[in-house]
Amino acid sequence: MQSRILGILNPYNFTKNEIESLPVRKKVRAVVFIDSQTLICVEELYNGKRILGLPGGAVEDFENDESAIIRETREETSYNITTIKKIGIILAYKKKLYFRNRVLFC
Numbered sequence: 001m002q003s004r005i006l007g008i009l010n011p012y013n014f015t016k017n018e019i020e021s022l023p024v025r026k027k028v029r030a031v032v033f034i035d036s037q038t039l040i041c042v043e044e045l046y047n048g049k050r051i052l053g054l055p056g057g058a059v060e061d062f063e064n065d066e067s068a069i070i071r072e073t074r075e076e077t078s079y080n081i082t083t084i085k086k087i088g089i090i091l092a093y094k095k096k097l098y099f100r101n102r103v104l105f106c
Contacts, residue, residue, distance in 0.1 A: 006088035014093050022093065028069040029056035032081060042076050 014022070031054060032040040041052040055076040059068040066084050073081050 003086060004088040005091060007090045009090065009092040012093065012095060019093055026059040026065075027057060028059055028065055028072060029054040030069050030073045030081065031087070032073060032077070032079060034079075040077055040079065 010019075030040075034040060040055060042055050044051055044053045046053075055073045056069060057072040057076075059065060063071070065086070069084060070081055073079055
């Protein structure tokens with residue numbers, strides 16, 4: 001089953017040719033609810049500003065998406081997640097690396 005692309009972020013307006021030459025790094029993010037009204041977020045520093053984001057990070061060479069999201073969520077929130085459902089991909093084009101974020105629902 002192919003993952004659905006949920007969005008494309010291209011803040012630097014890269015052309016199609018530029019995008020094809022960018023290195024790829026896969027990252028995962030988790031959408032984690034601890035009850036019907038509480039979403040877990042992590043505080044991050046982005047361009048000198050504090051923002052709220054979803055737990056997650058890079059998929060290491062030895063990992064698949066599911067093991068990476070379990071590890072990243074545990075590292076950032078101390079929660080051990082058990083139910084994982086992939087809901088889509090966000091393509092985010094950055095200056096240093098091209099991140100393909102697989103969004104996982106946990």
